[in-house]
Amino acid sequence: MEEIYKRRSIRKYTDKEISDEDMKKILKAGMNAPSAHNLKPYDLIVIKNKETLAKLADTCIYSKMLNEANAAIAVCSKADNKETPHWQADCGAVTENILLEATHLGIGTCWIGGYPDLEKTAKEKEILGIPDNYQLFCLISMGYPAEERKVNDNYYEEKVHYEKF
Numbered sequence: 001m002e003e004i005y006k007r008r009s010i011r012k013y014t015d016k017e018i019s020d021e022d023m024k025k026i027l028k029a030g031m032n033a034p035s036a037h038n039l040k041p042y043d044l045i046v047i048k049n050k051e052t053l054a055k056l057a058d059t060c061i062y063s064k065m066l067n068e069a070n071a072a073i074a075v076c077s078k079a080d081n082k083e084t085p086h087w088q089a090d091c092g093a094v095t096e097n098i099l100l101e102a103t104h105l106g107i108g109t110c111w112i113g114g115y116p117d118l119e120k121t122a123k124e125k126e127i128l129g130i131p132d133n134y135q136l137f138c139l140i141s142m143g144y145p146a147e148e149r150k151v152n153d154n155y156y157e158e159k160v161h162y163e164k165f
């Protein structure tokens with residue numbers, strides 16, 4: 001459970017490579033997230049090619065850390081609001097599991113928002129060859145941390161309501 005607090009958005013990375021074995025553990029953690037009706041409406045793209053990472057970094061000022069990243073995962077979904085109306089929640093659960101497993105393995109990550117910013121995701125979808133009828137939920141940049149961030153210790157009493165709102 002430590003990983004929940006240790007996980008921070010890491011945007012600076014060393015050159016050290018993420019092994020295929022660790023990448024598989026990370027993907028597997030994502031695939032064991034809860035999913036509405038257990039439909040698992042997602043596909044995961046692993047990106048290691050530096051040119052592709054640089055192209056993705058160029059799509060938005062908030063994606064620049066991809067220039068330094070060792071790898072990234074794109075979380076996509078067929079996003080059929082009739083068949084899989086909870087696809088966004090499902091993709092969010094996959095994403096958080098990925099971040100936590102990466103933290104467990106000492107790998108830094110940053111969640112980079114995608115959908116519903118359709119202008120930004122159109123560029124990313126083109127770079128990654130994602131079909132038109134799919135949405136890009138988010139990108140996750142990954143690499144061994146080259147920055148230290150303090151452990152999270154948040155608790156907001158005002159956000160908690162007992163029995164009724």
Ligand SMILES: Cc1cc2nc3c(=O)[nH]c(=O)nc-3n(C[C@H](O)[C@H](O)[C@H](O)COP(=O)(O)O)c2cc1C
Pocket residue numbers: 007008009010011062063110111112113114152
């Ligand atoms: C839906 C979502 C979208 C995000 N998009 C970005 C992004 O595009 N670029 C970025 O640097 N960080 C992004 N973040 C990371 C947040 O800035 C970060 O989680 C927040 O500042 C809290 O910091 P922490 O993750 O270190 O606890 C995003 C986080 C979420 C949940």
